[in-house]
Amino acid sequence: MRQTTINEACKKELREKACGEIARWMYDAAIPFNAVNYPSFEVMIEDIRQYGVGMKPPSFHEVWVPLLKKEVDSVTILMKSYEKE
Numbered sequence: 002m003r004q005t006t007i008n009e010a011c012k013k014e015l016r017e018k019a020c021g022e023i024a025r026w027m028y029d030a031a032i033p034f035n036a037v038n039y040p041s042f043e044v045m046i047e048d049i050r051q052y053g054v055g056m057k058p059p060s061f062h063e064v065w066v067p068l069l070k071k072e073v074d075s076v077t078i079l080m081k082s083y084e085k086e
Contacts, residue, residue, distance in 0.1 A: 027036065036042055049056060059068060 026032075027034070
């Protein structure tokens with residue numbers, strides 16, 4: 002039987018805390034449970050992980066204006082490429 006290291010125990014505790022906060026946020030914002038099955042959820046988690054400690058969340062304005070515009074532009078380009086086919 003393998004012994005758990007202090008680092009593994011700390012990581013497990015940190016993961017449980019983070020997952021609990023994600024779940025609590027989902028309950029609070031009424032986000033459906035199946036959202037965690039979306040590939041974009043995993044991409045988001047990975048991007049946050051890569052940024053590391055100290056990442057500030059996007060503001061209401063950032064999500065509503067520049068990030069939404071960027072996403073709309075991206076989808077518009079994607080739709081135009083399908084229309085050409």
